[in-house]
Amino acid sequence: MMSTPFLLLFGLAALPSLGQEAAPSLATYRVRRFSVGVLGTYNGVGVQSDYRFTPRWGVKLAGVQQFGYERAAEYGRAGIGLLTYSLLTNAKVVEPVVGVGAVYSLYHWALAGGSGAVTDLNVGAGFGTNLRFSDRFRTGFNIFAVNGFRAEYQRGDMVVTGRRVVVFPTLTLDFLL
Template sequence: MKQLLLLLAATGSISLAYAQAPTTPTYHVAVGVLGSYRTAGVLGEARLTPHFGLKLAGVLTSDGTVPDEYSTAGIGQVAYYLPCHLTWLEPVVGLGGIYTSYHWQQYGQSGTVRDLNVGGSFGANVVFHPRLRTGVQVFVANGFRGAYSDNAMRISGRRLLALPALTLEVLL
């Protein structure tokens, strides 16, 4: 009986140690799509180390309130994957740059306002297959506030922008 208890205790401790061991990613590149109620985009990632990656995204945003007005953005970030004991969960934070281009059309005039600024992100991915993951990311940026003057749009100030998005990625 004593040997059986020792065997069970040893088996339990081995499986507990295995469940808590940090996992290393089995991919080097990820490509996918992102979207929300008014945003669509593509994204890619190069995993540099088990905890660091380089993320790139291209996004198109339109709320549909003003015809022919839309925004495009290019996002580049260094991502840090927080250590997690759950092998299917990847919490992640990122910091980098964002380039935005806002196309406006008002009063028979049109133009484009461009901006380069800093941004970040946070969220979590769920790896539901060795080659597929889905997640929720919130991109945060120091965006601009636009105002119309002299039949043109100009940057009139700054505001914090938060863009939540659902992601679906293929891990290569």
């Protein structure tokens, strides 16, 4: 009868031989430099474009219209610019990506007979995974976080009163050109 330490040593000695065969490399779709698409969150929709200046590094621009405000004349808009990096993977259809950049926000308010706009320029970051179904189409699920602002009505005007991190889960559809 073999002892437990001997079995453990035998098993550990066999481990290096398991990794000797390299996994077959999956063919990847051609890297496309430019894409356009749409995005949607729980409270907004928008358009986006992506330009890759290398196979891994690129820039993403998006414009978003927010909805669901309490008063009919209120709305929010955002312009987003991110420097992106596509992570390496062996999977043909999976494209993980991370990004960091700037966010310009505009909140149009209408209250107590007055109206106006509060604007803000701040930082944002995102990460997610795109699934590539063909050479010219991909869809993705991304998480975007921004250092947003809180606004309150004070002395007849809307003013920024604080900061908060806002997280947006986002679905995307892109057409690769």
